[in-house]
Amino acid sequence: MNETVVEIQNLKTYFETDKGFNPAVDGVSMTLESGRIMGLVGESGSGKSMTAMSILGLIPKPFGQILPESKILFEGEDLTKLSEKELSKIRGNKIAMIFQEPMTSLNPVYTVGKQLMEPLRLHKNLSKREAKVLALKYLEQVRIPDVEKRFASYPHQLSGGLRQRVMIAMALTCEPKLIIADEPTTALDVTIQAQILKLLKDIQVRLNTAILFITHDLGVVAELCDDVCVMYAGEIVEKCDARNLFEAPLHPYTIGLLKSLPKINEDVEALYSIEGMVPNLVNTPVGCRFAPRCDNAKAICFNKLPPRIRMATQHEVLCWQYDERAWLDE
Amino acid sequence: MSEILLSAKHLKKYYQISSSTLFSSHANRGIVKAVDDITLDIPRGKTLSLVGESGCGKSTLGRTLINLIDPTEGEVLFNGKNIYAFNAQEEKAFRKAVSIIFQDPYASLNPRMKVRDLIGEPLLTHGMKAKKERYERVNELMKITGLKAEYANRYPHQFSGGQRQRIGIARALALNPSLIVCDEAVSALDVSIQAQILNLLKQLQRDFNLTYLFISHDLSVVRYVSDEVYVMYLGQIVEAGTPKALFEKPIHPYTQFLINAVPIADPSIRDREKMILEGDLPSAINPPSGCRFRTRCPYATEICANSCPKLITQGERKFACHHPLM
Numbered sequence: 275m276n277e278t279v280v281e282i283q284n285l286k287t288y289f290e291t292d293k294g295f296n297p298a299v300d301g302v303s304m305t306l307e308s309g310r311i312m313g314l315v316g317e318s319g320s321g322k323s324m325t326a327m328s329i330l331g332l333i334p335k336p337f338g339q340i341l342p343e344s345k346i347l348f349e350g351e352d353l354t355k356l357s358e359k360e361l362s363k364i365r366g367n368k369i370a371m372i373f374q375e376p377m378t379s380l381n382p383v384y385t386v387g388k389q390l391m392e393p394l395r396l397h398k399n400l401s402k403r404e405a406k407v408l409a410l411k412y413l414e415q416v417r418i419p420d421v422e423k424r425f426a427s428y429p430h431q432l433s434g435g436l437r438q439r440v441m442i443a444m445a446l447t448c449e450p451k452l453i454i455a456d457e458p459t460t461a462l463d464v465t466i467q468a469q470i471l472k473l474l475k476d477i478q479v480r481l482n483t484a485i486l487f488i489t490h491d492l493g494v495v496a497e498l499c500d501d502v503c504v505m506y507a508g509e510i511v512e513k514c515d516a517r518n519l520f521e522a523p524l525h526p527y528t529i530g531l532l533k534s535l536p537k538i539n540e541d542v543e544a545l546y547s548i549e550g551m552v553p554n555l556v557n558t559p560v561g562c563r564f565a566p567r568c569d570n571a572k573a574i575c576f577n578k579l580p581p582r583i584r585m586a587t588q589h590e591v592l593c594w595q596y597d598e599r600a601w602l603d604e
Numbered sequence: 605m606s607e608i609l610l611s612a613k614h615l616k617k618y619y620q621i622s623s624s625t626l627f628s629s630h631a632n633r634g635i636v637k638a639v640d641d642i643t644l645d646i647p648r649g650k651t652l653s654l655v656g657e658s659g660c661g662k663s664t665l666g667r668t669l670i671n672l673i674d675p676t677e678g679e680v681l682f683n684g685k686n687i688y689a690f691n692a693q694e695e696k697a698f699r700k701a702v703s704i705i706f707q708d709p710y711a712s713l714n715p716r717m718k719v720r721d722l723i724g725e726p727l728l729t730h731g732m733k734a735k736k737e738r739y740e741r742v743n744e745l746m747k748i749t750g751l752k753a754e755y756a757n758r759y760p761h762q763f764s765g766g767q768r769q770r771i772g773i774a775r776a777l778a779l780n781p782s783l784i785v786c787d788e789a790v791s792a793l794d795v796s797i798q799a800q801i802l803n804l805l806k807q808l809q810r811d812f813n814l815t816y817l818f819i820s821h822d823l824s825v826v827r828y829v830s831d832e833v834y835v836m837y838l839g840q841i842v843e844a845g846t847p848k849a850l851f852e853k854p855i856h857p858y859t860q861f862l863i864n865a866v867p868i869a870d871p872s873i874r875d876r877e878k879m880i881l882e883g884d885l886p887s888a889i890n891p892p893s894g895c896r897f898r899t900r901c902p903y904a905t906e907i908c909a910n911s912c913p914k915l916i917t918q919g920e921r922k923f924a925c926h927h928p929l930m
């Protein structure tokens with residue numbers, strides 16, 4: 275019952291800067307399936323948001339560019355090749371997005387209701403009355419109390435949690451095939467975050483949508499996602515089933531990240547920390563991008579691009595450590 | 605029992621909401637009780653944490669405790685003396701003895717100043733006029749906080765978030781303070797950098813016998829750094845205790861909900877029974893009568909609406925609840 279909704283192949287999004295033409299996303303491939311939540315984790319600057327923006331064709335032009343070898347396949351079409359006009363028929367309709375900061379992504383001068391009706395009137399050509407009926411239905415679906423009142427409210431009259439619910443209702447209005455959620459709970463308190471995560475899970479189960487969930491929080495991935503991609507410096511360094519990632523992480527970066535998390539359910543004497551920082555992509559290292567911070571780095575890691583290795587159980591890792599060629603000369 | 609460095613007694617900070625706004629003259633008049641009758645002791649050389657959701661008053665409390673905000677009522681004793689009654693000279697000595705590390709390392713450093721002047725500024729203000737001496741101290745501070753000496757002539761925009769936070773820490777350390785308020789000091793950082801900064805803070809505490817008031821909304825971080833944790837809800841302390849006791853056996857229902865809401869990086873316990881708190885934080889302008897948590901509390905009964913529970917001390921723990929979970 276899980277069918278492929280979007281297939282990203284070798285996505286490369288580069289930016290023209292005064293220091294040259296540099297990658298933000300560098301060769302990302304992933305498959306998003308209906309009824310599954312894909313977590314995309316990484317630290318700031320790893321390229322996770324740019325991956326999402328590339329899907330929707332929202333890369334800032336003319337500085338940003340998706341290289342011609344990239345493919346984003348959706349319903350038989352390559353999204354990277356579509357015109358602006360064709361893309362606008364897909365955005366907010368078949369592919370919807372939920373942003374991090376609901377206050378800046380809602381229009382402060384329109385009521386919640388007006389904003390909710392907009393995609394319906396635009397994409398589905400509904401009359402005002404029909405759109406209102408549907409909009410109220412979606413507000414109820416995201417469990418907003420007192421829908422009639424909220425329909426007439428302005429964004430500033432709502433709390434952060436309610437605003438994010440409105441954003442989710444908006445994303446649902448056209449029954450999208452894919453919802454991209456970019457750090458949707460990062461700005462919220464933990465108690466509200468728990469409510470929103472539960473809501474997203476319910477929606478995904480009920481509507482069988484594909485969700486691409488972007489976050490920096492491994493805890494959220496563990497709670498919510500079915501699959502997960504770990505990004506580092508524009509590349510996916512590890513891809514697997516969410517359970518696998520936490521039980522048997524393979525990439526040294528993932529292992530380090532998991533060890534550096536403070537835990538709420540146990541006392542930790544000293545936290546492990548990954549020394550150094552994320553490389554800037556102006557001068558991409560020649561070999562593995564994580565090598566300068568890696569405890570297990572060998573000479574080969576600094577000289578040659580690491581291979582993408584597929585283990586059993588569809589566990590993919592970008593690392594020399596799992597390739598016997600790296601050990602031959604020792 | 606270690607010596608108490610800072611101690612607050614019945615501290616209150618109320619804000620009057622103005623009676624008119626730009627668009628209406630009959631707006632809701634009221635008082636926000638941001639800090640409402642808080643008593644706490646911070647022992648020397650330890651870390652005391654304040655946790656709670658946004659708007660619970662933890663930052664206001666932190667700033668009132670070091671006299672960055674005038675209190676409405678109550679007193680704060682620093683080494684036994686009331687900080688609100690200091691004369692100019694004592695005030696200056698107090699400013700030297702306490703410092704603060706802010707959340708956003710991008711906003712808290714002057715973009716037009718070089719690192720060595722940023723770190724040297726508190727030294728200059730407090731009378732270290734000779735350049736040579738000052739820069740020597742700056743170099744020493746940069747070494748302590750893990751910044752390379754060649755960075756001294758750079759500007760803040762040339763650094764990453766983690767390095768900027770190190771600059772913030774070096775600045776806070778400049779005058780050999782005894783108390784440092786860390787207001788969400790690691791909240792803006794990535795996990796791998798957050799671990800570096802937390803370890804640095806712990807190391808500095810051991811080396812210089814520092815006392816921290818650690819303000820954070822992140823319970824996992826709080827568990828890692830604290831000796832004692834205070835949980836706040838709408839301006840009041842609802843529970844306090846050692847991190848182990850508090851996180852493993854919460855007494856106040858709010859603490860329990862808060863802990864339950866934290867995502868745990870272990871998918872094998874994903875389907876555990878989770879208690880999710882419904883609704884939002886009530887408005888601080890007209891907080892619920894009696895216990896302020898009662899509107900969201902599943903255990904609330906009539907008494908909770910009628911009387912506000914007092915903070916009771918039992919052994920090492922404190923809680924304010926009519927229906928404690930014990």
